[in-house]
Amino acid sequence: MSKEQSSKVLHTVALSLVPKLGPSIFKTIISYCGSAENFFTLPQGKAAKIPGIGPKLLAHRKSKDTYLSEAASLLEVAAKKNIQVHCYPDSTFPDRLRGIPDAPPILFTKGNLNLNPDRTVGIVGTRNASRYGKNITQKITEDLARFQPTIISGLAYGIDVEAHRAALSLNLPTIGIMGSDLETIYPAAHAATAAQMMENGGLLSEFKIGSKLNPMNFPQRNRIIAGLSDALIVVEAAKKGGALITAEIAYSYNREVFAVPGNLQAKYSEGCNNLIRSMKAGIYMGVKEIEESLSWDKESGENGPTARLPDTSNLDSIEVKVLERLFEKNEAEIDWLSRDMGIPIAELAIKLLNLEFLGFVKAIPGKKYQWTHKP
Numbered sequence: 001m002s003k004e005q006s007s008k009v010l011h012t013v014a015l016s017l018v019p020k021l022g023p024s025i026f027k028t029i030i031s032y033c034g035s036a037e038n039f040f041t042l043p044q045g046k047a048a049k050i051p052g053i054g055p056k057l058l059a060h061r062k063s064k065d066t067y068l069s070e071a072a073s074l075l076e077v078a079a080k081k082n083i084q085v086h087c088y089p090d091s092t093f094p095d096r097l098r099g100i101p102d103a104p105p106i107l108f109t110k111g112n113l114n115l116n117p118d119r120t121v122g123i124v125g126t127r128n129a130s131r132y133g134k135n136i137t138q139k140i141t142e143d144l145a146r147f148q149p150t151i152i153s154g155l156a157y158g159i160d161v162e163a164h165r166a167a168l169s170l171n172l173p174t175i176g177i178m179g180s181d182l183e184t185i186y187p188a189a190h191a192a193t194a195a196q197m198m199e200n201g202g203l204l205s206e207f208k209i210g211s212k213l214n215p216m217n218f219p220q221r222n223r224i225i226a227g228l229s230d231a232l233i234v235v236e237a238a239k240k241g242g243a244l245i246t247a248e249i250a251y252s253y254n255r256e257v258f259a260v261p262g263n264l265q266a267k268y269s270e271g272c273n274n275l276i277r278s279m280k281a282g283i284y285m286g287v288k289e290i291e292e293s294l295s296w297d298k299e300s301g302e303n304g305p306t307a308r309l310p311d312t313s314n315l316d317s318i319e320v321k322v323l324e325r326l327f328e329k330n331e332a333e334i335d336w337l338s339r340d341m342g343i344p345i346a347e348l349a350i351k352l353l354n355l356e357f358l359g360f361v362k363a364i365p366g367k368k369y370q371w372t373h374k375p
Helices: 003-016 023-032 038-043 053-081 131-147 161-168 186-199 217-228 242-252 267-277 289-294 318-327 334-341 345-357
Strands: 084-087 105-112 120-124 150-153 174-177 201-205 231-234 256-259 331-333 361-364 366-373
Touching: 003 023, 003 038, 003 084, 003 105, 003 256, 023 038, 038 053, 053 084, 120 131, 120 161, 120 242, 131 150, 131 161, 131 289, 150 161, 150 217, 161 174, 161 186, 161 242, 174 186, 174 217, 174 345, 186 201, 217 242, 231 242, 231 267, 231 289, 242 256, 242 267, 256 267, 318 331, 318 334, 318 345, 318 366, 331 334, 334 345, 334 366, 345 366
Parallel strands: 120 150, 120 231, 150 174, 174 201, 231 256
Antiparallel strands: 084 105, 105 201, 331 366, 361 366
């Protein structure tokens, strides 16, 4: 890491340590100022014009040195413990979380993680998993294996840990989203599973090293499970619980949500059946549902090795570059494209609209655009 990058990370972490600074205002500050460092050095008059900022937050700028010292200590401890720090403005931050308004500004990871894999599937469910639920979790993971997705879950008792263990048995990458800091494996009974995950996946937390375990952390972390999942499958769930919270969040994020239907008289099928009844989840009958909803069934066709870019002679140079990028990625969020290509969102939106009219791309849920050549 260069000196400039190191300073950028230091100041970004320092900004994240400011009390009661929510994700929304954090991102507003970065967007308005260009960097966390600029926020701390901006003249008071200009800083006061940042949308949503108030006098209490402005006053924290006076404690810049304190926050920088705390950030330096945190980064030093992280380095000693082989914990990676990912800041929202940096390229290492998960692209799937960038478009989520309440995504955490800082993430901590441990292991051998790819935070931007081609395919992800979240699998969640009750802590009181039945034998049927465990068997279905294994079967779902086995059926998904040919697509080599990263399996996302929460390392909790029941369905969550079954999903991680199934992924490990099939050599699929798997990431556990923690409701604790990375030094506190909770539940402790899953420490051995967590250790195995370090080889092909690992652990992720938004809670800084040394944070106290708080029961409210677990519902909070569910938004990360939802945000990182291209599709979320609820295997078993009671009428209320963390799995249903995750499903509701994934639905609000325009993720594909599926629920495994169950016995009408079974307590831990009630939540899944209600998700299906309320049309917040599709019925999971097999891997074909995932394959079709995420267009995985088409990737070996139009977008496979024999795919070719269409005639772009009638497009301007920026449109050609956008199309080439989408051809490489298959689909991408407009925010990510704007950052990746250095094109302002307003200008990019016009280019994408024209490409959509011409049949080169299509808009899909989640502020995403997908390459599709149908002129």
